[in-house]
Amino acid sequence: MEARVAQLWFWEGFYARHGVDLQHHFEPEPLQVTDLDLLAFDFNPQLSRSKYIGEVKSGTGKSAAKPLDRLIWLRGLREVVDAESAELTIAHAPSDRVRGLARTLGIVAQSISDFERRERDTVGTLADHGAHGVTALELTVRVHHTCRQDPELERAFWFLRSAVWFLEPFTAAKQLIDLLRRLKRRWTPRTEDVDSEAVRWLFAESASVLTLNLVTIAGLSLTLERPQFYDFVKER
Numbered sequence: 594m595e596a597r598v599a600q601l602w603f604w605e606g607f608y609a610r611h612g613v614d615l616q617h618h619f620e621p622e623p624l625q626v627t628d629l630d631l632l633a634f635d636f637n638p639q640l641s642r643s644k645y646i647g648e649v650k651s652g653t654g655k656s657a658a659k660p661l662d663r664l665i666w667l668r669g670l671r672e673v674v675d676a677e678s679a680e681l682t683i684a685h686a687p688s689d690r691v692r693g694l695a696r697t698l699g700i701v702a703q704s705i706s707d708f709e710r711r712e713r714d715t716v717g718t719l720a721d722h723g724a725h726g727v728t729a730l731e732l733t734v735r736v737h738h739t740c741r742q743d744p745e746l747e748r749a750f751w752f753l754r755s756a757v758w759f760l761e762p763f764t765a766a767k768q769l770i771d772l773l774r775r776l777k778r779r780w781t782p783r784t785e786d787v788d789s790e791a792v793r794w795l796f797a798e799s800a801s802v803l804t805l806n807l808v809t810i811a812g813l814s815l816t817l818e819r820p821q822f823y824d825f826v827k828e829r
Contacts, residue, residue, distance in 0.1 A: 594651045595630045598682055598708065600725035604715050607633040607645065608805055609725070614755035626670065631680070632758060634805060640812025646671055647680040651705060660687040660702060661694075668698045674759075682708050724801075732794060739791040746791055749776065753798045762806040763829040769803040 599611035613629040631647030648667045650658040660683050671679045679700045681687070686704035687695070695702035721727050740750040749772060757765050776799065779792050814822045 594649045594682070594705070596725065596730050597712065598647060598649055598680075599631055599633075600720070601708070601712050601715055602631065602633050602645075602647075603723070603725045604719055605711075607635050609633040610758075612754065613758050614751065617751050617755040618759050629670070629674065629758075632674075636808065636812070639815050640808060642809045642812065643678075644674070644676040645678050645680070646674060646676045647682065650681075650683045653684045657684060660685055660691045664691060664695055664698065664700060664702060667700060671699070732790075736791045736794040739787050740795075743788070743791075745775075745779075746788070746795065749795050749799075750791075753795065753802065757802055762809040766803060766806045766810065769799050769806070773799050773803070 595611040599609040602609040610632050611630060613632045615626055615628050629646050630649045633645045633647070635643045635645065637643070646667070648663055650663055652658065660681070663681055663683060667679050667681055677699070681695065681700060681702045682705060683702070684705050686706065687702040692702045723729070737750060740746040752768070752772065757769065760768065773796065776792055776796055779788070780796070781789065810826065813825070817825065
């Protein structure tokens with residue numbers, strides 16, 4: 594469900610990721626919240642970036658999450674990661690009272706049925722295209738398994754699934770460029786093996802996240818005088 598919601602967000606126009614790890618970020622402090630189910634970014638016409646998060650709970654048993662509890666949980670998580678808004682997708686349909694409270698907290702509360710209606714209207718035949726389809730999800734699972742066998746690749750994997758999302762754009766860009774340089778040493782053209790599939794995935798994800806941060810940096814040029822922007826970028 595996380596992957597499906599991330600896919601919907603992507604086709605609605607967001608830069609979206611799911612399963613962003615929080616435990617690696619806050620290590621060694623113990624943390625009950627294991628990850629951000631969904632993390633997404635949007636740009637306005639002036640290239641100003643906004644951040645969104647989401648929580649997905651599809652369980653329907655007696656111990657399944659209750660809409661009000663998850664709503665309050667998500668509001669706190671939104672503060673921790675400094676997100677402008679959030680979305681809760683949950684199996685038990687939120688009552689009108691819970692939906693109203695959600696709006697006052699800057700959160701959208703919806704049932705899985707609400708989500709599936711949006712999915713039918715937006716995704717349709719695009720369900721297995723690009724970086725958010727079933728094929729891409731299966732690839733990520735294989736890459737994770739491969740990276741666990743190699744300390745250097747595992748560090749790169751968790752950097753891209755955790756640490757990079759909590760860095761400001763200049764620091765993120767510099768560390769991503771360094772990661773691409775290190776990955777280049779692992780790349781052997783025309784050789785196809787398990788490691789090459791993982792390295793290719795790490796290359797692609799690094800380039801994608803680097804582009805996100807470069808666009809964010811470039812957006813500053815629209816609100817600063819050009820000499821001031823050049824000096825600022827040079828200093829950073």
